[in-house]
Amino acid sequence: MRHLNSHSDAEQARRLSDYLEVRGIKNQVRSSGDQHEVWIIEYEDLETAKELAGQYTGETSVTDRAEAEQIRDQREVNRRPVRVPGPSTSRGLTGESPLGHATLALIVTSVAVTLLSDMGNPNSPIGRALFVVPITRDGYYSPVIAWTEPWRLLTPMFIHFNLLHLAFNMLWLYRLGNQIENLQGMRVLFGLVALTQIPGVLVQFEISGPLFGGMSGVVYGIFGFSWMQARYTSKGYALTDRDTMWIMGWFALCATGLVGRIANAQHALGLVFGLLAGMPAYIAFRRSSASVSFEKGSWADLNVRGFQRFKRVYFDPYVPLWFVGLAIVVLLVG
Known part of the structure; x- marks a missing residue:
């Protein structure tokens, strides 16, 4: 849409x-x-x-x-009826939509953990319990993730290091996560949270150690998924070009290092896995309308010329690949 x-x-x-x-x-x-x-x-x-x-x-x-x-x-x-678990009256990023229970739980937990951990202080009891590996007061930590504590692959997402970090992530979680929950249910949302969080945690730990956190990887993951749904399906997802420019602009800015130390591997892998989760919609779209839009004699073939034709033939069909390419560059640079 x-x-x-x-x-x-x-x-x-x-x-x-x-x-x-x-x-x-x-x-x-x-x-x-x-x-x-x-x-x-x-x-x-x-x-x-x-x-x-x-x-x-x-x-x-x-x-x-x-x-x-x-x-x-x-x-x-x-219209074929589609059964969607939970509330289903969302109108996307525009209009009012009920705040889903899963989205609310993620927001409340993030706010509570951030405040109780003293903005991600590794010496706080909450910090020691929730970082990907325990960190001693002297700054020492195990170089290996303890698989006997699997929750630590998820819990760093609740830790934020300042109020701006928290506000940015909670805004996008509300707008994107709530849309997913209202349209496809909390199981889909929780599945996407796990899928887009865990790979980034594993790679980011190898790159920078355990002092990272935040919901940003998940945010970029649910953005990637929502973008695919909004562009390639008729499920009711709404994501404006302005939203895309804002969130991808921030993605690129963070990769430059100008805004401080950022867990860019989490951003990049969250985006990649979110796009992969939305890939079935892209494939179905390419097999149907998109693949025939410039058949000889079609309206598009006869009427679309110049830059618009170039854009629709060579750029628009491959935007997900451009996003993945940008994520790979960020991973290599970071």
């Missing part, structure tokens, strides 16, 4: 939605406060939707409105 544009007038957004719907562009209007956003459901329709929106005069006929309603009603009838 991709963002098209925003309107301060709900009626204007609905009229544009109807105009697009009767022209074969499946879309949704999502509202948050006084902002009403039009989202395009199928990624391959985005460029066409932009052209149609540019041609739109601001008015739709009664016939168009009625036809749009019929199309939506029929789509609702034909």
Whole structure:
């Protein structure tokens, strides 16, 4: 699902939605406060939707409105029911969505551990219990992870070293983790947390020792998964290009070392494993609409030219690989 544009007038957004719907562009209007956003459901329709929106005069006929309603009603009838554990009324990053129990538990635990450990003080009882290996008051630690304490592969994610570190991670955990929980359930969220946390912990320990922590690896993992779902499925995930630029910009900035000592291996491996978790959606998308969008004589073949054609043929289909490539560079440099 991709963002098209925003309107301060709900009626204007609905009229544009109807105009697009009767022209074969499946879309949704999502509202948050006084902002009403039009989202395009199928990624391959985005460029066409932009052209149609540019041609739109601001008015739709009664016939168009009625036809749009019929199309939506029929789509609702034909929609295959999907059973999702837990709350399922999320509207993604826009609008209100209930705070899931799993997301809330992760946030509360992170805040409590950060405060009780005195911002990740290794000499605190909480710090000694939760770092990947115990650290003595003299700074000594075992060079080998004790497999008899497997929880230590997960618990460093709850330790944050300052309030900014904590706030950044909790913001993205709320926005991304809560979306996953509402759309696919807490089992999927907890599975992603483990999948995106453990590999980074193992590698980061070998690189820097045990003094690292935070939810950042998980955040980049659930970002990677959510990005794949938003771009390549119609499950209801919403992730704007601005969100992507912010989080990937921070990823790149951290890799430079300009913001201090960062657990970049956790960031990179979290992102890679999150993208891998979303790979089935990418493969299914490539096998369906994306692979035929530039067949000879198709609308795209006849109408998309210049930079847009280059971007859609050579860049857009391979964005996950660009992300993985960037993560590999960060791992090699770090």
